Amino acid sequence: MNNLNLAALVKSEKRARKRMRYLALLHFTEGHSRTAIANMLKVSRTSVNTWVTHYLTHGISGLDDKHNPGRPAQLSAKQLVNLKEFVQRQSLSESGGRLMARDVSLFIQSEFGVTFKQANIYRLLHQLGLSWITTRSRHPKQSQDIQDAFKKLPAVNDP
Known part of the structure; x- marks a missing residue:
């Protein structure tokens, strides 16, 4: 040249x-x-x-610039699918309470033997297309019938 x-x-x-x-x-x-x-x-x-x-x-x-693949992922694609299923299953459970990053971290550690910090749990969930915005949790003993009956009671302090 x-x-x-x-x-x-x-x-x-x-x-x-x-x-x-x-x-x-x-x-x-x-x-x-x-x-x-x-x-x-x-x-x-x-x-x-x-x-x-x-x-x-x-x-x-x-x-030319060489391709830099970066650090290999700690969880395989199959493990990520299992993690997503776990989070979705837990978020739909009727037992009440919230699924916290600590719970997800414990699941990952027990199932896959990998430790993640809390910030990386949120990043990982974001990569899986999961939002961390949650609805208000329901108490396990909550009953719509009892709430409706309570609303029909007359208010004692009303003039």
Whole structure:
């Protein structure tokens, strides 16, 4: 690749990191030493060496950003499905009370052997498409018939 093509790539590239790599190659093809290029661009000589080596072995595609997969997930897809089913089952139970992050954390720890902090429980539930907004809990002994009968009683303090 000649200097004109590299200069055009430098000018047209939107991403700063990639533009810096192209600029380093442009200086390299112009005959500058790798140390001088590092000083001009205010980067380490090791970075310049890496960029030039990738260019010489893989061509211009060697300067592309590599895919960074990140940290692997602690729960598998099947475990996430089991977790979602547990939360949905517990939220629909008639026993009253609320399902708290502590309860979800204990379930994950007992079933899957993985420990999560409370903030990560909420993040995990959000990833599963579950909202943490809850309705007011019902007391297990609550009865609609008794409430209706109470409403029909005359108020003693009314004038």
